[in-house]
Amino acid sequence: MGFRRHRASASGERRLRLRRRAQDTRSEGLPNRVLDLLGQPLDPLLVSERESRDGRLVQYIEGWAIINQANRIFGFDGWGAEVVGEVGYRPLSLADPDSGESLAVGMYTATVRVAVRGCPPKADVGCSFVSQDTPEAHEAAYKGAVTDALKRGLRHFGDQFGNGLYDRRNGLDAMSALTESDGKPQASAPASPAKVEEMRRRVLELSARLRIDKDKALAWVEKRYGQPLDALGAEQVADAVRSLADELNRRNGLPAGQRSRRRQAA
Numbered sequence: 001m002g003f004r005r006h007r008a009s010a011s012g013e014r015r016l017r018l019r020r021r022a023q024d025t026r027s028e029g030l031p032n033r034v035l036d037l038l039g040q041p042l043d044p045l046l047v048s049e050r051e052s053r054d055g056r057l058v059q060y061i062e063g064w065a066i067i068n069q070a071n072r073i074f075g076f077d078g079w080g081a082e083v084v085g086e087v088g089y090r091p092l093s094l095a096d097p098d099s100g101e102s103l104a105v106g107m108y109t110a111t112v113r114v115a116v117r118g119c120p121p122k123a124d125v126g127c128s129f130v131s132q133d134t135p136e137a138h139e140a141a142y143k144g145a146v147t148d149a150l151k152r153g154l155r156h157f158g159d160q161f162g163n164g165l166y167d168r169r170n171g172l173d174a175m176s177a178l179t180e181s182d183g184k185p186q187a188s189a190p191a192s193p194a195k196v197e198e199m200r201r202r203v204l205e206l207s208a209r210l211r212i213d214k215d216k217a218l219a220w221v222e223k224r225y226g227q228p229l230d231a232l233g234a235e236q237v238a239d240a241v242r243s244l245a246d247e248l249n250r251r252n253g254l255p256a257g258q259r260s261r262r263r264q265a266a
Contacts, residue, residue: 030118037073042159061162063147066154069161074116081150084111084123087142094129097242100202104129108141112149116157124152199237200229206244 030038046065050058061069070079087110094103107130113123126148128141154161207217221229225236232240 028118030116034073034078034118038158038160040160042162042164047162047165059165061151061165063151066151066161070154073157073160078118079114079116081112081114081153083146083149084113087145095206095245097245099199100206100241100245104131105133106130106138106141108138108145110145110149112146112153114150114153114156122153122156124155125149126152196234196237199234199241200232203229203237203240203244206241210244210247 046061046069047059048062048065050060087108089106089108091106093105095101096103107127109125109127111123111125113121115121126145128144128148130137130141151162155163155166157163203221204214204217207214207220212220218229221232221240224240225232229237229240
């Protein structure tokens, strides 16, 4: 009996020591070496670039580079990360507002908590879209959501993890470059006849996906713009495509139960 009591007492004391050690570690704060590294400017060689769908240049740090940064700054045994809860999935159907092309069939979301020795944990949410309904695309998006959440969690530690790349002033500079000296937007190049004809076909395709037959779609266009589809200019056709794509996205963004009730009501 005495041995059991001693073992229980020793176990409780061990848990108490571990708890105190963890509290002391959090209260210590980050070491000066780590603070000095975090205060340095980001190495431009770590920054990757890609072009967005609207032609803007987007800067980011890849997942492997983020992990290397964390190992270099915090140490291999000085940090860690874990997925909080389940990785979520939501089926959806997103279409390009301009072309009507399918952009995604689903989206994964994940929450990752980053723990660094010497400070409270940081958590953030990431997401990744499924481009097509294949096992490979789902696997890539699943991992992409976790990686995105990890990068966003580490972003709380500043520019060494790409926080400065989120600076919205970059977007403002791009907007100012697209304006004339008087502040008015510059005129864009006119769309080619082939492009306009392709957008007209897209109007009918999107209408069909919305379960609107051709005659009703043509009547809607003429009522909205005051002239038939074949007579519309590029801006009007683009506006029609955008409106139909927005409606398709809005409908597909609803939960399945609400979509079915809406179809029954129609």
